[in-house]
Amino acid sequence: MVEQFDAIVVGAGPGGATTSTLLARQGKKVLVLDQSDWPRDKICGDGISGKSMDAIKALGLEDRLRANESLGSWGVTFSGPYGDEVSIPFGKQIAGKIAPGFVCAREVFDQVLFDASVESGADVRIRTTVTNLLREDGKVVGVRYKTPEKEVREARAPIVIGADGAYSVVARELGMDQLDEKHYVAAVRAYFEGVSGFSEGNFIELHFVDEVIPGYFWIFPMDNGKANVGVGMLSSEIKKRDVRLKPLLDEMIKLPKFAERFKDARQISPTKGWGLPVGSKPRTMSGDGWMLIGDAASLIDPFTGEGIGNAMVTGMLAAQWIDKAEEANDYSAAFFAAYEDEVLNLLRNEFRLSHMLQKLGRWKWLLNTVIAKASRSTELADAISCMFDDLSERKKLLTPGFYWRVLTA
Numbered sequence: 001m002v003e004q005f006d007a008i009v010v011g012a013g014p015g016g017a018t019t020s021t022l023l024a025r026q027g028k029k030v031l032v033l034d035q036s037d038w039p040r041d042k043i044c045g046d047g048i049s050g051k052s053m054d055a056i057k058a059l060g061l062e063d064r065l066r067a068n069e070s071l072g073s074w075g076v077t078f079s080g081p082y083g084d085e086v087s088i089p090f091g092k093q094i095a096g097k098i099a100p101g102f103v104c105a106r107e108v109f110d111q112v113l114f115d116a117s118v119e120s121g122a123d124v125r126i127r128t129t130v131t132n133l134l135r136e137d138g139k140v141v142g143v144r145y146k147t148p149e150k151e152v153r154e155a156r157a158p159i160v161i162g163a164d165g166a167y168s169v170v171a172r173e174l175g176m177d178q179l180d181e182k183h184y185v186a187a188v189r190a191y192f193e194g195v196s197g198f199s200e201g202n203f204i205e206l207h208f209v210d211e212v213i214p215g216y217f218w219i220f221p222m223d224n225g226k227a228n229v230g231v232g233m234l235s236s237e238i239k240k241r242d243v244r245l246k247p248l249l250d251e252m253i254k255l256p257k258f259a260e261r262f263k264d265a266r267q268i269s270p271t272k273g274w275g276l277p278v279g280s281k282p283r284t285m286s287g288d289g290w291m292l293i294g295d296a297a298s299l300i301d302p303f304t305g306e307g308i309g310n311a312m313v314t315g316m317l318a319a320q321w322i323d324k325a326e327e328a329n330d331y332s333a334a335f336f337a338a339y340e341d342e343v344l345n346l347l348r349n350e351f352r353l354s355h356m357l358q359k360l361g362r363w364k365w366l367l368n369t370v371i372a373k374a375s376r377s378t379e380l381a382d383a384i385s386c387m388f389d390d391l392s393e394r395k396k397l398l399t400p401g402f403y404w405r406v407l408t409a
């Protein structure tokens, strides 16, 4: 027997859980299939920025998230390749009592969204792997999947949403899995206990160390004295320089700049790697009977590495467009092209700017100049902090006059 649904969501991460929660709240019959056993970890920096928090608020889940184990963060510290350092509070909310950003283990954060999806009435099935798309007359009409008991089954719906992350099977099935190393970052992460020297406001730290540029080494403080520590780099650079990321992370914590802070620290998880498909080259996001959201659509910020917010924002937009498609009884590529337009209109400028900053990061002297200047220029410091916080302020960073002012200040 083939089951029939109004929508099938592949993946229950932040993107898939957002879409399925909203679709189920609209009263639709939604199937969610996720291959992992939940609660599940996702290799990540665990940084929850203002954009992700706005999406959490829009879903009405803020109190629930704050009740969980997480650490409020009030700003970001950058250090440059020649040792300059600047600590910048996150934008305007600094005067408030509630931290604008968080560091929260994905095992905890994603579970809040997963539970919301289940509670909204979506049919969520875990340890269930989608293997293929079903097609008729060139249209996607459903999925083939494997149950936890390894039985092969099929489910049908007028729309399939690929929310299955960086190694998306849905994107692969649609012929879009070619990895472009200039638009792909690889990163490794490990959890530590006992790292010292964090700032009072639990600032997250991005260190543009010589060996890692144009990527960065990060140290994010967490609840209970833990820290999320990792290193990420553009895949084309990794290949060109034949870099091994796991040994590179070991090397980073032994550098004189950090060794003292890790002197009494203990690694409490293995070092694990994962890919970041970045938004300097997003994938085609929709077609006849299908949509892609989040990492499956290659929507991670090329400079900050933040992708949770974009997964949730595209998850929300997908739910809105599916509602409109149901009303119009039109699930065609032509109809969903407007979804892709809306996503690109929203994110295009952010991606352009972040891609530009990622490229600027190759020039050590310029990176260092910007970091050194930021410690003296409030305008530049505000502009950098808005990368993680107030997105409307980012536009300023795209105007040449802004750089002229700060670099000649």
Ligand SMILES: Cc1cc2nc3c(=O)[nH]c(=O)nc-3n(C[C@H](O)[C@H](O)[C@H](O)COP(=O)(O)OP(=O)(O)OC[C@H]3O[C@@H](n4cnc5c(N)ncnc54)[C@H](O)[C@@H]3O)c2cc1C
Residues within 6 Å of the ligand: 010, 011, 012, 013, 014, 015, 016, 033, 034, 035, 036, 040, 042, 043, 044, 045, 046, 047, 048, 049, 052, 128, 129, 130, 131, 163, 164, 165, 166, 167, 168, 169, 187, 188, 189, 230, 232, 273, 274, 275, 276, 293, 294, 295, 296, 300, 305, 306, 307, 308, 309, 311
């Ligand atoms: C090292 C690293 C550090 C990062 N740091 C940050 C950070 O600090 N802040 C931030 O905002 N972003 C960060 N990101 C990016 C962030 O992790 C992703 O952008 C985010 O997880 C995307 O959410 P998603 O819902 O699209 O996909 P995912 O979170 O990857 O969820 C996809 C889901 O699909 C399921 N799935 C996959 N294949 C199948 C299949 N065939 N069948 C069924 N289910 C399937 C998986 O089990 C998974 O649950 C980081 C990424 C990496 C790799």
